[in-house]
Amino acid sequence: LMDAPLLVQPLVLPHESQPQAHNLEVTKSLPLEFFESTLQQVKASDVSSVEIIKSRLETERQFYDYFSTHSTSSLTTSKSRSAYSTLGSMLDKFDMQIKNAELIDAVNTSEIVSNVISTHLVPDIMGNLRAYARQNFRCTGCGKSYRRMPLIQTCVCGHKLIPTITRGSVEKYLKLAKRLVEKYDVSEYQRGRIHALSDEIELVFGKSQGDQSLLTDYA
Template identity: 95%
Template sequence: TLLEKFYGKNPFYNVKNSEELIGHLIIGLAPHTSVGIVGRIIGYSETHVCFATPNWHSAKRRDADGDADSIMLLMDSLLNFSRQFLSDRIGGLMDAPLLVQPLVLPHESQPQAHNLEVTKFLPLEFFESTFNEIKASDIASVDIIKSRLETERQFYDYFFTHSTSSLTTSKSRSAYSTLGSMLDKFDMQVKNADLIDAVNTSEIVSNVISTHLVPDIMGNLRAYARQNFRCTACGKSYRRMPLIQTCICGHKLIATITRGSVEKYLKLAKRLVEKYDVSEYQRGRIHALSDEIELVFGKNKGDQSLLTDYA
């Protein structure tokens, strides 16, 4: 329509149904990024998911974890885009294809995408390695993308060991997108870990606490101490609360970071350190963070007071 009404040109796609879009180029864009990756539509599925090679998803810097993803027609992106459409606020440049990468070079993808097997069969040496409990990274008998990097075959001959009549199952959405809270998602992950003998559930919990929960709680607490205050009427932002405690326009100022956002993972962390066999250091670290949050905000109204509180 834009080509016809504004530029006086013939329609580019002029398709009658979705099947006629097969073969056309698209741009894939992951959340919170600004670089789109060119791809091509090769078909459709009855699932709420975007099937593509790991290299393509990795080039978008998007793990296949169930979070929202997006694709857009290439010509539509080129015609209906302008920097003037974007917000001038922080984050306004995200979620827009400011740059477009036309080619995906496997050696530029993230390392986890290089671990994909591209062989027609698994050799006997592989099964012997499993009996000897050799680390997957030390097995050289299976052809993976990593072994082809910087060669011509990094682009083609991606074989597979078993044929299938369908890429989908009876589930149209992943559990990650149907489960509500992060607590539900993590509980499901722990339940799966408990079912696998080769997985140490306590080790997984310990890693999640160290790499996600503790840094998140500490970062949110630090952000709370450095937060700005915003006017509810004019939107003016203040680096510090003025002495008059109101905006220059006379309206109320509110905090931009709430207590709930600071301690959103605290209850989960406290439950994990009590339920699973984690180190005393981690257990003490979580309780120390809990005490620090109480010093900043005070006790929640629903928290029960202890006799030691009055000592």
């Protein structure tokens, strides 16, 4: 479990479960039509030859006759922890995911990378950059929070004010994103989007930390 359960429900109603669970196959065998669909590269959502839980919702058979194509004597493995919990950083986890994808001929690695960039990396970088622009400043002495940096650049108590969001948190996935767009066959739009975000971060922070331009530099 990823989180501690807060409620135990003795009777599970299939239509109340997560939509991902509705895609579970409940058939004894895979028909020939299924394999023909794989040769035609039909999307999984368009395959109707395999019965799934979704097709049984709101019927009596949503509660029984759940079959499987292969039997097993145990649902547990010898490993008590998954690789997701044993690997260190998110970069290590993603690299392992890409390595697994490259071993499977049926998986388009570039498509996976493209989806990760669009759904995770770009929104994360943009969100962190937006949060940096809206951040508060905290006093190292009394802990008072300021919405904007005062002109005197110190707290009323005389102590230093520090930002609550650092440059590292803003660009923590930028290096990974730049490496992915250079290594894999992604669209020119995505490649340009990552480079544009990189340029935007450099405009905010400077090419090296503490190298941000001042208004007086353009006077």
